[in-house]
Amino acid sequence: MFFNSIDFAVFLPIVFLLYWFVANKSLKLQNALIVLASYVFYGWWDWRFLSLILFSTLVDYSIGRKLKSEENQTKRKVLLWTSIFVNLGFLGFFKYYNFFLDNFITAFSLFGAEIATNSLNIILPVGISFYTFQTLSYTIDVYKRKLAPTEDFIVFSAFVSFFPQLVAGPIERATNLLPQFHKKRTFDLSKAVDGMRQILWGLFKKIVIADSCAELANHIFNNSADMNGSSLVLGALFFTFQIYGDFSGYSDIAIGTSRLFGFNLKQNFKFPYFSRDIAEFWRRWHISLSTWFRDYLYIPLGGSRGGTWMKVRNTFAIFIVSGFWHGANWTFIVWGTLHAIYFLPLLLTNKNRKNIETVAHKNYLPSAKELLSMLTTFILTSFAWIIFRAKDIAHAFNYISGIFSASILDTPTLKDSKGAITTTLLIVIFILAEWAGRENLYALEYLGLKWKRPLRHAMYYAIIIALFWFNGKEQQFIYFQF
Numbered sequence: 001m002f003f004n005s006i007d008f009a010v011f012l013p014i015v016f017l018l019y020w021f022v023a024n025k026s027l028k029l030q031n032a033l034i035v036l037a038s039y040v041f042y043g044w045w046d047w048r049f050l051s052l053i054l055f056s057t058l059v060d061y062s063i064g065r066k067l068k069s070e071e072n073q074t075k076r077k078v079l080l081w082t083s084i085f086v087n088l089g090f091l092g093f094f095k096y097y098n099f100f101l102d103n104f105i106t107a108f109s110l111f112g113a114e115i116a117t118n119s120l121n122i123i124l125p126v127g128i129s130f131y132t133f134q135t136l137s138y139t140i141d142v143y144k145r146k147l148a149p150t151e152d153f154i155v156f157s158a159f160v161s162f163f164p165q166l167v168a169g170p171i172e173r174a175t176n177l178l179p180q181f182h183k184k185r186t187f188d189l190s191k192a193v194d195g196m197r198q199i200l201w202g203l204f205k206k207i208v209i210a211d212s213c214a215e216l217a218n219h220i221f222n223n224s225a226d227m228n229g230s231s232l233v234l235g236a237l238f239f240t241f242q243i244y245g246d247f248s249g250y251s252d253i254a255i256g257t258s259r260l261f262g263f264n265l266k267q268n269f270k271f272p273y274f275s276r277d278i279a280e281f282w283r284r285w286h287i288s289l290s291t292w293f294r295d296y297l298y299i300p301l302g303g304s305r306g307g308t309w310m311k312v313r314n315t316f317a318i319f320i321v322s323g324f325w326h327g328a329n330w331t332f333i334v335w336g337t338l339h340a341i342y343f344l345p346l347l348l349t350n351k352n353r354k355n356i357e358t359v360a361h362k363n364y365l366p367s368a369k370e371l372l373s374m375l376t377t378f379i380l381t382s383f384a385w386i387i388f389r390a391k392d393i394a395h396a397f398n399y400i401s402g403i404f405s406a407s408i409l410d411t412p413t414l415k416d417s418k419g420a421i422t423t424t425l426l427i428v429i430f431i432l433a434e435w436a437g438r439e440n441l442y443a444l445e446y447l448g449l450k451w452k453r454p455l456r457h458a459m460y461y462a463i464i465i466a467l468f469w470f471n472g473k474e475q476q477f478i479y480f481q482f
Helices: 006-021 027-069 073-109 128-143 153-161 174-182 189-222 229-260 278-284 287-298 308-325 330-348 368-389 393-403 417-436 453-469
Strands: none
Touching (some): 006 027, 006 229, 027 128, 073 128, 128 287, 153 174, 189 417, 229 417, 278 287, 278 330, 278 368, 368 393
């Protein structure tokens, strides 16, 4: 079930009414309703994969309870590694089996050995990368005694399968989300209104910005061999805003929907395209994943505490694994490696924590230096997105070669020039709105609240009209494939 579908537009009000007007007198009943709604939400795509979520839930719930009572350190490690093996085993099979098999065959063919084997027609379960990491963080935190395991199976099931963030995040930590299922929740109108406002902005990002950019980006990337350099540059820019609008839009809808039910999820995007260096970009882009890798991979490897070699090794490890998390393709690995190369000079010169405050803090405009830094970071990021978007390494190389050719000075040749102009204007409006709200949790949080009511409502109506106007370009959320 997609957030931008009629199905969800019917599903959400029904669950909301049942939650607050039927199950509101019993916390257990509310939690059970969330589990039921979450399984319906996920099963709407393919009910067969509900067994994976249920099995993962049973494994980590049982291991969590065992870890609470087990004092023998060797047995505790066995329990932890059982959870890691089961969760990563499922993820590895469904997501990476054919990748490793194909590369294994290719490696042997280089030495003249032919191996006869067949790839499997494996369907990747939606959201498996997200809920796998969520349950793993629970087991690891319980093992480290940072969190007391829950005894309530319904509560734990709700934590694992919570439908707003089940298939594309944010990847919530048990330390933040799990305790909220144990507390009585009362309806808060101001929180619900704020949630609706964030949902509205998330839908605008997805339907108006991302889907409009997707049409143009897909056409250019799919026909890149016939495009001149300037058209290829536009394709990279359109994809840059497509992936941001698509993924951060999903997060906004997820966070806003959670607020309708009395839950607070953590911010997952913090205006990353206003970053002044790559380190700041990664503190603002897909925050729930980058902090997951920081806490459960980078720091256990030694972080930046050791010598130069350890810093280099750990930096490449976290970025390469982060790239590989996105999918079974060398493009993602190269994308992660490129970001490691971007990041390394900042780390080695101790400048990776230089830009902590929001750019142009308490000012309307950035300084010339800030503007140049933002543009440089944006260009580096957009360049890396080309590799991310390409279907394979050869495609990425040819695309980049096409940009760095004499034709970059030619006029872009696009099939839909009018659409490109309209989309560019929408992006400009979007950037201005994001800039105005860059110090908030999301752009629309306070934008217009001090305006006179007719003007404020006119803005909301304009967004709603835009949603219906551009709704025909419906595209699947990009991160569903990860």
